[in-house]
Amino acid sequence: MTGWLASVANAAEISLILPTAPDILDLKDPAAGALGAWDAGDIAAAVRDLAANQQRPRLSATIGDHPMRPDAVLPAARRIAATGVDFVKIGFAPDGAPDRCIDALAPLAAEGARLIAVLFADLWPGDPCCLPIDRLAAAGFRGAMLDTSGKRHGLRHHWNDAQLGAFVSCAKAHHLLTGLAGSLRVSDIPALSALAPDYLGFRGALCGGERTAGIDPQAVTRVAACMAKLPIATPPPPRSLPVRS
Numbered sequence: 672m673t674g675w676l677a678s679v680a681n682a683a684e685i686s687l688i689l690p691t692a693p694d695i696l697d698l699k700d701p702a703a704g705a706l707g708a709w710d711a712g713d714i715a716a717a718v719r720d721l722a723a724n725q726q727r728p729r730l731s732a733t734i735g736d737h738p739m740r741p742d743a744v745l746p747a748a749r750r751i752a753a754t755g756v757d758f759v760k761i762g763f764a765p766d767g768a769p770d771r772c773i774d775a776l777a778p779l780a781a782e783g784a785r786l787i788a789v790l791f792a793d794l795w796p797g798d799p800c801c802l803p804i805d806r807l808a809a810a811g812f813r814g815a816m817l818d819t820s821g822k823r824h825g826l827r828h829h830w831n832d833a834q835l836g837a838f839v840s841c842a843k844a845h846h847l848l849t850g851l852a853g854s855l856r857v858s859d860i861p862a863l864s865a866l867a868p869d870y871l872g873f874r875g876a877l878c879g880g881e882r883t884a885g886i887d888p889q890a891v892t893r894v895a896a897c898m899a900k901l902p903i904a905t906p907p908p909p910r911s912l913p914v915r916s
């Protein structure tokens with residue numbers, strides 16, 4: 672079943688979101704860019720504050736927007752991993768040296784950091800074969816997510832549903848967690864959840880459209896309600912045994 676990720680800009684927004692029970696609480700500062708980072712001390716404080724909460728969602732945090740150079744990406748990823756957050760989200764663009772960055776992050780993954788690659792669908796060609804999925808898996812990444820770096824258009828403006836489905840299948844074939852995000856709206860949820868990603872990610876939709884405006888509790892309720900209504904996959908009925916006479 673597809674879960675959902677909610678990006679929050681500050682600690683005050685955490686308390687607004689928690690009652691709606693997202694599967695992942697994503698600590699990200701939308702005003703600082705596509706993957707704007709929280710201060711590492713604030714992330715560590717959020718990890719501590721939520722540790723006692725048995726019902727807490729898993730926590731992810733972004734490392735900020737960085738050029739595709741190992742000397743920029745690796746220290747930022749290490750800093751965020753050291754906060755104790757469950758997942759570290761790292762953006763990858765085709766310009767620069769994404770392959771070298773992925774390889775440089777392998778030791779951090781080997782130390783136990785759960786790394787999630789965020790691949791920008793408006794920057795990479797719309798074909799999963801052009802994405803470094805096999806390299807991410809070989810480097811020990813835990814997941815791969817498609818998102819957008821620009822927020823004017825949504826994910827489905829850049830890749831059609833067949834391309835998105837191919838991405839999900841390809842990443843799953845490499846045993847990666849999969850996520851789709853990028854200015855998603857409530858109306859995108861049925862079609863995208865039908866592609867069976869592990870997660871759909873939201874920020875703009877939680878703010879009533881403008882991702883830097885702050886959480887709008889009614890907008891959050893609409894997203895949560897739509898995610899909760901997704902059909903639950905039911906196992907096939909047991910096969911009836913032939914009756915012996």
Ligand SMILES: O=C[C@H](O)COP(=O)(O)O
Nearest residue numbers: 678852853854872874875
């Ligand atoms: O990881 C999910 C993102 O925070 C989605 O942000 P967005 O809905 O503003 O594109």
